[in-house]
Amino acid sequence: MKVTEVKVFPVNEDRLKAYVTITLDDAFVVRDLKIIKGHEGLFVAMPSKQRKDGQFKDIAHPLNQETRQMLEEAIFDAYEKEIKSLGQALDDLPDRD
Numbered sequence: 211m212k213v214t215e216v217k218v219f220p221v222n223e224d225r226l227k228a229y230v231t232i233t234l235d236d237a238f239v240v241r242d243l244k245i246i247k248g249h250e251g252l253f254v255a256m257p258s259k260q261r262k263d264g265q266f267k268d269i270a271h272p273l274n275q276e277t278r279q280m281l282e283e284a285i286f287d288a289y290e291k292e293i294k295s296l297g298q299a300l301d302d303l304p305d306r307d
Contacts, residue, residue, distance in 0.1 A: 211235055213281060216288035230285055240270050245289055254282050
């Protein structure tokens with residue numbers, strides 16, 4: 211499986227930094243991923259919906275760490291390019307090896 215397209219939609223909110231749409235293998239789209247600023251930097255939140263008890267439940271998510279890392283790398287690369295094109299600072303991006 212490959213991430214064949216990433217669209218980043220930056221927002222100007224305190225913790226929420228961007229909405230993201232990804233396309234997998236030019237065949238499957240996942241919308242409403244979020245880039246959020248947490249206590250330890252930025253992270254990718256999977257699409258979720260609020261349950262009746264008020265908790266949020268992911269409606270789509272990777273099943274293993276390898277897939278999560280592949281998705282996050284593609285998303286953060288696209289986010290970095292988008293933010294640079296807008297001339298904003300990248301201080302919150304996680305360190306990558």
